[in-house]
Structure formats: structure tokens, C-alpha cells
Amino acid sequence: MLDPDRPALTSMLERLQCRATFTKVEQEALLAVPVQVTAMDAGKYLVREGEPTDGCCVLLSGSAFRHKRTRNGSRQILAVHFTGDLLSFNIGLLAVADHSIQTLSRVDVGFVSSQVLVDIVDAFPNIARALWREELVQASVAREWIINVGQRDARERIAHLVCELALRQGIEAMPAVCSIDWPLTQEQVGDATGLTSVHVNRMLQGMRAAGLISMEGRSVRIHDWAGLQAVGDFNRTYLHLPKVSGVEAQRGSVGPPSVWA
Amino acid sequence: MLDPDRPALTSMLERLQCRATFTKVEQEALLAVPVQVTAMDAGKYLVREGEPTDGCCVLLSGSAFRHKRTRNGSRQILAVHFTGDLLSFNIGLLAVADHSIQTLSRVDVGFVSSQVLVDIVDAFPNIARALWREELVQASVAREWIINVGQRDARERIAHLVCELALRQGIEAMPAVCSIDWPLTQEQVGDATGLTSVHVNRMLQGMRAAGLISMEGRSVRIHDWAGLQAVGDFNRTYLHLPKVSGVEAQRGSVGPPSVWA
DNA sequence: CGGCAAATTGAGCATTGTCAATGTCTGTGG
DNA sequence: CCACAGACATTGACAATGCTCAATTTGCCG
Numbered sequence: 001m002l003d004p005d006r007p008a009l010t011s012m013l014e015r016l017q018c019r020a021t022f023t024k025v026e027q028e029a030l031l032a033v034p035v036q037v038t039a040m041d042a043g044k045y046l047v048r049e050g051e052p053t054d055g056c057c058v059l060l061s062g063s064a065f066r067h068k069r070t071r072n073g074s075r076q077i078l079a080v081h082f083t084g085d086l087l088s089f090n091i092g093l094l095a096v097a098d099h100s101i102q103t104l105s106r107v108d109v110g111f112v113s114s115q116v117l118v119d120i121v122d123a124f125p126n127i128a129r130a131l132w133r134e135e136l137v138q139a140s141v142a143r144e145w146i147i148n149v150g151q152r153d154a155r156e157r158i159a160h161l162v163c164e165l166a167l168r169q170g171i172e173a174m175p176a177v178c179s180i181d182w183p184l185t186q187e188q189v190g191d192a193t194g195l196t197s198v199h200v201n202r203m204l205q206g207m208r209a210a211g212l213i214s215m216e217g218r219s220v221r222i223h224d225w226a227g228l229q230a231v232g233d234f235n236r237t238y239l240h241l242p243k244v245s246g247v248e249a250q251r252g253s254v255g256p257p258s259v260w261a
Numbered sequence: 262m263l264d265p266d267r268p269a270l271t272s273m274l275e276r277l278q279c280r281a282t283f284t285k286v287e288q289e290a291l292l293a294v295p296v297q298v299t300a301m302d303a304g305k306y307l308v309r310e311g312e313p314t315d316g317c318c319v320l321l322s323g324s325a326f327r328h329k330r331t332r333n334g335s336r337q338i339l340a341v342h343f344t345g346d347l348l349s350f351n352i353g354l355l356a357v358a359d360h361s362i363q364t365l366s367r368v369d370v371g372f373v374s375s376q377v378l379v380d381i382v383d384a385f386p387n388i389a390r391a392l393w394r395e396e397l398v399q400a401s402v403a404r405e406w407i408i409n410v411g412q413r414d415a416r417e418r419i420a421h422l423v424c425e426l427a428l429r430q431g432i433e434a435m436p437a438v439c440s441i442d443w444p445l446t447q448e449q450v451g452d453a454t455g456l457t458s459v460h461v462n463r464m465l466q467g468m469r470a471a472g473l474i475s476m477e478g479r480s481v482r483i484h485d486w487a488g489l490q491a492v493g494d495f496n497r498t499y500l501h502l503p504k505v506s507g508v509e510a511q512r513g514s515v516g517p518p519s520v521w522a
Numbered sequence: 523c524g525g526c527a528a529a530t531t532g533a534g535c536a537t538t539g540t541c542a543a544t545g546t547c548t549g550t551g552g
Numbered sequence: 553c554c555a556c557a558g559a560c561a562t563t564g565a566c567a568a569t570g571c572t573c574a575a576t577t578t579g580c581c582g
Contacts, residue, residue: 068405068408071494076407076411093393093394094394098498098501136351143359147329150455151335193411194411195539198541201561202562202563217547238359240356414569446528447529456571459570459571459573462530463570
């Protein structure tokens with residue numbers, strides 16, 4: 001749900017502030033960008049593969065995912081997105097969308113026209129750099145997903161996905177045992193990892209039995225963050241997160257990796 | 262081998278001209294960019310995962326690949342690059358490399374400093390747009406690779422890889438039966454597709470037996486381009502190639518898909 | 523000719539998929 | 553408040569795609 005007391009693009013600004021430091025003027029320019037806000041139900045398409053693309057689309061609340069289908073109809077999920085993420089930042093650069101974007105929950109989406117975006121980018125090189133960097137990070141995440149489905153076994157793939165979504169939701173600022181939003185069904189986890197939902201179910205049971213996680217409806221409780229990272233062969237470098245400061249924020253990374261064979 | 266009679270960056274210009282139309286001034290500005298050219302042997306690292314990155318690196322001749330390793334040492338190839346490709350275009354945007362880049366053959370590589378690049382991008386928005394578009398296309402290719410390893414079976418993955426590399430080498434401007442450069446060993450094909458070299462070998466034998474391709478040392482002869490695309494579930498959209506004109510160029514896409522079950 | 527990397531072959535195995543049934547939860551309408 | 557529908561999760565038995573291991577052959581290059 002969008003907070004009516006804050007500018008609509010506040011969450012996007014916060015996301016970009018992980019990628020650059022803005023002046024007051026830059027911050028105000030970003031928040032002042034004219035944006036058309038639309039609320040949408042879960043399961044709606046924001047972009048469809050093959051359709052012409054234009055403008056920029058930002059996720060102001062809720063979650064969404066990118067996907068693409070093969071000839072025989074099977075679906076590969078390519079990325080999961082949360083509040084503040086840029087969903088498409090194509091100043092009319094590519095003619096047609098090469099994948100689809102669909103909502104996972106009720107969302108608020110902001111649309112910004114290409115022209116406005118071009119103007120902002122021209123006027124504020126620092127903002128351009130932050131947007132560019134955000135795109136590079138998304139590309140880095142995509143490469144990590146190639147490894148995940150290409151080289152890791154089922155248990156590792158799923159643990160890795162849990163780690164990524166947990167870290168991107170700020171798990172390291174949370175208490176040692178905490179819950180994160182989990183917008184995916186087991187079938188969607190399968191489509192993200194190249195596994196069947198049946199096998200995902202069995203692997204999740206294994207992870208629960210090992211005391212790594214537990215599941216509560218649309219959230220996952222993480223009991224052993226260090227162990228989960230060890231199982232998932234997780235190395236956060238690819239997310240290019242800003243340096244975290246403070247003891248609390250480093251909790252997960254200093255403990256001994258738990259053995260879980 | 263670099264042609265000494267042409268400016269070093271000619272091949273990069275040709276690549277970018279697939280993404281935008283440049284004025285004479287822009288073309289000359291690009292070719293005049295100061296570039297440090299280095300020849301390197303096969304198997305050398307251009308970028309190493311975890312090391313700081315800077316500047317821009319262009320492949321002026323030969324081929325190279327991106328890859329990343331998992332904890333247990335297995336390697337995933339993330340992309341294959343040919344003459345003219347931009348290998349890293351990071352105006353100091355990300356602090357450390359999230360993957361490695363290694364040469365596949367003897368190559369000539371051009372290094373351009375970040376500052377020069379920033380100047381060019383600021384002075385020529387049209388060039389900036391072409392570079393940006395090139396990056397977006399590389400991201401699109403990475404997403405297609407996620408599908409390839411996540412959803413397709415062994416034969417489809419390999420056929421898809423052959424199609425991609427063939428199309429990027431301009432197969433559609435070649436005669437109906439033609440050879441393309443094939444810089445990968447079977448083990449490397451395995452690392453690119455998430456398969457073992459043993460299984461790659463068996464699948465390639467199947468494709469040869471089916472009359473799709475034949476192999477001649479470091480090149481692959483393509484006998485049935487339409488059939489290969491059908492087997493690989495190949496849809497070129499993700500490459501965002503410029504519209505091709507002429508009958509010859511459309512040869513492969515108009516024939517009936519061959520049945521090969 | 524020798525050395526080495528790459529390709530090829532075979533046999534056995536295991537991770538993961540398939541199919542089909544059943545259980546569970548949640549929201550909605552009567 | 554209960555019944556019901558529908559989506560999601562879970563289970564079991566069996567099949568198969570692709571992996572492992574280990575040996576052998578081929579081809580290239582000095």
C-alpha cells in the first residue's frame with residue numbers, strides 16, 4: 001500500500017540512494033518527477049513479451065517478477081522485484097520487450113514518460129549514473145541466476161534464492177531470527193530455479209527439517225542465516241550492496257558456517 | 262588479427278552502428294578515441310572476479326568469454342564475445358568485478374580510460390544511447406541464457422547456443438550451407454549450458470547424425486539452419502538485431518521448420 | 523615421434539521429473 | 553456460521569535425463 005503522506009517516488013529514491021549520494025536539489029528533482037500512479041491486482045501484466053515498450057515503470061509498493069516462456073509453454077522466472085525497484089528503464093532504447101513482467105501481489109506502479117526521463121538524465125548526471133548503476137546491478141543478478149540454474153543442485157538453488165530475496169529485503173538489519181516476505185508459491189520457486197514444484201516441496205521440507213527456515217503463509221522465517229548462505233553457496237558480491245555499517249548489520253556474516261550435508 | 266590499415270576501434274564502431282545511426286562527426290569522434298591496444302594469447306584473463314574494475318575494454322579481434330565459479334569449483338560460462346564487442350563498460354560504476362573475462366583465442370584488446378569515455382558520452386548523447394543500448398542487449402542475452410539452462414533439455418540448449426553464436430556472426434548473410442567460427446571446446450560448451458562435456462559430446466553426435474551440423478576443427482558447418490533453430494527453440498528477438506533487408510538475409514527464417522524429434 | 527589436450531565410448535547410477543492422488547488452507551457466498 | 557470452490561502443498565511410485573568414472577582414441581604441434 002502506498003503511503004499517501006509521502007511523495008509517490010520516495011521508495012524509488014531510497015533505492016537509488018543505495019547506488020549514489022544525492023544533493024538536496026537532486027532529491028527534490030527526483031521526487032518532483034511527474035508520475036502516473038496506478039494500483040493493480042496480483043497477477044496482472046505490466047509488460048508483455050513482444051509488445052512495444054516505452055517509458056519507465058517503477059514498483060512503488062508490492063512485488064512483481066519478470067518471466068519468459070519457451071515454445072512448449074514452460075515458464076522461466078528471470079527476476080523478482082520489490083518496492084522501489086525499477087521495472088523498466090528503457091528510454092525507448094529497445095523496440096520490443098524481450099520478456100514479460102507480472103505482479104505478484106497487489107501493487108502500486110508508477111509510470112514516467114520517456115521524455116521526462118531523458119530531461120532528468122540530461123540535467124542531472126549524478127542521477128543518470130545511479131540509474132545506470134542500478135541497471136548494471138540487475139544485469140549482475142541475472143548472471144548469478146545463470147550460475148544458479150546452470151551449476152547448482154536443487155537444494156543449493158533454492159537456498160540461494162532465499163538468501164537473495166532475504167538480503168534484498170534487508171535481513172541484516174533484522175533480529176537474528178526473523179521473517180521476510182515471501183511472495184512466491186512453490187510452483188513459482190520452481191519456475192525461478194528450473195525445478196518442478198514437487199521437487200521444490202521436497203527440498204523445502206529438507207531445509208525445514210535441518211532447522212534453516214520455516215514457512216508461515218506468505219512469509220519465510222529464517223532461523224539460521226549463516227547456515228542458509230553456506231547451503232546456497234551464497235556470496236553477496238553480485239548484489240553490489242552498499243557497505244553496511246554497525247555490528248547488527250554484520251551479524252549474519254561473522255558466525256561460523258553451519259555444516260549441513 | 263588487427264588490420265593495421267584501419268583505425269583500431271573500427272570493429273567497435275561497426276558493432277555500435279547496429280544499434281544507432283551516427284553522423285560523420287560522431288563516427289570520427291569514436292575512431293579518434295585514444296585507445297591502448299594490446300595483443301594477448303588464448304586463455305588469458307582480462308578481468309578477474311573480485312578485482313577492482315576501471316575503464317572500458319573492447320575486443321578488437323578474436324573471441325573471449327565471461328565466467329564465474331561456484332564454491333566447489335565448477336564453472337559457468339555467462340557469455341561469449343566476438344570482435345567488436347564491448348567487454349566492460351563501467352565508467353567506474355561498480356567497485357569490483359562480479360565475474361571474470363578470459364580470452365578464447367589470440368586477441369587484440371583495446372583499453373579506453375573512464376575519463377575519456379565520460380567525455381565522449383557527455384559530448385555525444387547519440388553515442389551514449391548506442392552504448393546504453395548495447396548494454397541492454399547484453400542483459401537481454403543473459404536473461405535468455407537463464408531460460409536456456411533453466412527450462413530446455415540438453416539438445417535444445419546446445420542447438421540454441423549454436424544458433425546464437427551463428428546469428429551473431431552474421432550467418433544470415435552467408436550461403437545456405439556455411440561455416441562459422443567455433444571458439445569453444447566441448448567442455449566449454451558444457452560450462453555454457455550446464456551440462457558435462459560427456460553429455461555435450463553425445464548430443465553433438467546426435468545433431469550431426471540428424472544432418473543439422475558438422476564439425477571441422479575450430480569451426481562448425483551449418484547444414485540446416487531452419488532445423489537448428491527449430492530444435493533449439495530459437496527466437497531471435499532477444500538479440501535485438503537490426504532489421505535485415507534482402508532475400509538472402511531472410512533465408513533461414515522462411516523455410517518450414519524441420520521435424521526432428 | 524612423443525606429448526598433450528580434446529574427443530569419444532561404455533556401463534552403471536542418482537538426481538530430478540512425471541503422474542496422479544490426497545490433504546490443507548483461505549476467502550466467499552448462502 | 554457453514555459449505556464450497558479453488559489454489560496451493562504434500563505424498564508415493566516409477567521413469568528418465570543427464571552425471572560419474574574410467575578407459576581409449578584422435579588430432580594437433582613442436
